[in-house]
Amino acid sequence: MNSEELFKEAQTLFPMGVNSPVRYYKPVPVIFKHGYGSKIYDVENHEYIDYSLAFGPMILGHANKTVAEKIKNQVDSGILFGSLTENEVKLGEIIRNAVGSIKMMRFTNSGTEATMHAIRLARGFTGRKLIVKMEGGYHGAHDYALIKSGSGNITFGVPSSAGVPEEVSKTVLVGQYNDIESIETLFKQYGNDIACVITEPVLGNIGVVSPKNDFLKSLREITEKYSSLLIFDEVITGFRFAFKGYQDIIGIKPDLTTMGKIIGGGAPIGLFGGREDIMEKISPSGDVYEAGTFSGNPLSTAAGIATLEILRNKDYNYINNYASMLGKALEEITSELHMDVQINVAYSMLQMFFNKTPVVDYRTAISSDANKFRRLFMELLKLGIYVPPSQFETQFISFAHTDSDLNKTVDAYTKALESIRD
Numbered sequence: 481m482n483s484e485e486l487f488k489e490a491q492t493l494f495p496m497g498v499n500s501p502v503r504y505y506k507p508v509p510v511i512f513k514h515g516y517g518s519k520i521y522d523v524e525n526h527e528y529i530d531y532s533l534a535f536g537p538m539i540l541g542h543a544n545k546t547v548a549e550k551i552k553n554q555v556d557s558g559i560l561f562g563s564l565t566e567n568e569v570k571l572g573e574i575i576r577n578a579v580g581s582i583k584m585m586r587f588t589n590s591g592t593e594a595t596m597h598a599i600r601l602a603r604g605f606t607g608r609k610l611i612v613k614m615e616g617g618y619h620g621a622h623d624y625a626l627i628k629s630g631s632g633n634i635t636f637g638v639p640s641s642a643g644v645p646e647e648v649s650k651t652v653l654v655g656q657y658n659d660i661e662s663i664e665t666l667f668k669q670y671g672n673d674i675a676c677v678i679t680e681p682v683l684g685n686i687g688v689v690s691p692k693n694d695f696l697k698s699l700r701e702i703t704e705k706y707s708s709l710l711i712f713d714e715v716i717t718g719f720r721f722a723f724k725g726y727q728d729i730i731g732i733k734p735d736l737t738t739m740g741k742i743i744g745g746g747a748p749i750g751l752f753g754g755r756e757d758i759m760e761k762i763s764p765s766g767d768v769y770e771a772g773t774f775s776g777n778p779l780s781t782a783a784g785i786a787t788l789e790i791l792r793n794k795d796y797n798y799i800n801n802y803a804s805m806l807g808k809a810l811e812e813i814t815s816e817l818h819m820d821v822q823i824n825v826a827y828s829m830l831q832m833f834f835n836k837t838p839v840v841d842y843r844t845a846i847s848s849d850a851n852k853f854r855r856l857f858m859e860l861l862k863l864g865i866y867v868p869p870s871q872f873e874t875q876f877i878s879f880a881h882t883d884s885d886l887n888k889t890v891d892a893y894t895k896a897l898e899s900i901r902d
């Protein structure tokens with residue numbers, strides 16, 4: 481079947497033909513068949529340089545030979561036992577040695593599960609009900625995270641989800657990222673009832689937005705003052721900027737951390753972990769329940785171990801410099817074309833916003849021209865460049881991207897931006 485035929489069939493199977501909303505766009509989403517290194521190929525065999533990397537996890541590029549070999553070995557020796565395995569211990573040790581605040585952890589099957597359990601744990605540990613999240617912060621697709629959330633929630637203009645009971649949304653307070661006063665106001669009113677503040681330390685689901693003016697340090701201070709827990713959602717940032725968490729780069733220790741994506745090397749995974757005294761509250765040592773048939777499964781942990789063992793010896797300057805060179809080139813192109821554009825780069829993450837004003841939070845992000853971004857996406861596609869299909873996602877660089885990819889990408893952006901200039 482060709483793309484049109486496959487998509488037609490998919491629409492009879494899945495709502496709008498997809499299994500996650502951000503994968504949908506008109507007229508027919510690209511249907512990928514395989515990928516090698518920095519390139520992915522659709523069912524018609526068109527080649528694209530990939531800057532989505534499956535929304536972040538594929539930091540080594542696609543079909544890395546060593547990772548594939550380790551997964552195949554695991555397939556040949558059994559893929560699920562429903563009991564503790566050596567792989568889990570190995571992966572857990574690698575992560576604990578690399579991320580300062582994670583003393584104990586639990587593996588889950590996704591980032592969504594990780595944040596859901598971390599929030600329940602924070603509530604169980606503190607005996608408090610309220611949580612604080614940032615407007616535009618994305619923590620997966622469970623009830624407590626789908627309040628003023630980022631990612632597909634903004635792309636499709638759904639600030640919260642139907643089906644989340646009012647009683648649930650009333651327990652979620654929303655602050656503004658990079659605006660500590662908005663958080664202080666919430667704490668002044670509700671401080672002794674707030675179980676935790678959860679935030680992506682670098683926002684990655686409204687495009688990419690970095691922290692400013694000691695915002696994260698102030699979050700740490702205010703949560704300590706009120707004996708609330710601080711949760712860093714490092715599902716994107718964990719092992720993305722360096723062989724550690726973003727928390728280790730900036731020297732701030734959250735009480736709990738969530739991870740996912742890269743630590744599973746492209747296989748389904750999530751993790752929540754942190755202080756021992758908090759983690760011991762988890763069942764069976766404690767009374768906060770958390771479980772999963774596939775949690776810590778041999779395949780995901782094999783892929784994770786292989787990926788992290790390779791990453792340990794990588795020089796992250798390579799991907800970080802690539803992103804900064806691409807960012808600079810995009811600044812030059814858009815300034816020559818007199819286009820109102822903001823280019824945010826954080827290490828190996830990058831996004832271009834069609835906006836006159838700097839994008840520093842949710843409100844400035846949503847004032848961007850998302851339709852223009854969609855036109856850019858379509859033009860780039862024609863030129864063999866695949867970026868995430870929304871203004872409110874982030875472009876990622878992998879260790880498989882090459883100088884020649886960078887040159888081709890800059891050429892393609894030049895042509896694409898010229899063609900969408902009004």
Ligand SMILES: Cc1ncc(COP(=O)(O)O)c(C=O)c1O
Pocket residue numbers: 589590591592593595618619620621680684685713714715716740741749750
């Ligand atoms: C910061 C963040 N947290 C949580 C999630 C949820 O992870 P998953 O899609 O694996 O459920 C995502 C991405 O989806 C994310 O970007």
Ligand SMILES: N[C@H](C=O)CCC(=O)O
Pocket residue numbers: 500501502503535618631632685716873
């Ligand atoms: N923005 C999300 C994750 O970071 C996109 C992943 C998805 O929902 O498919």
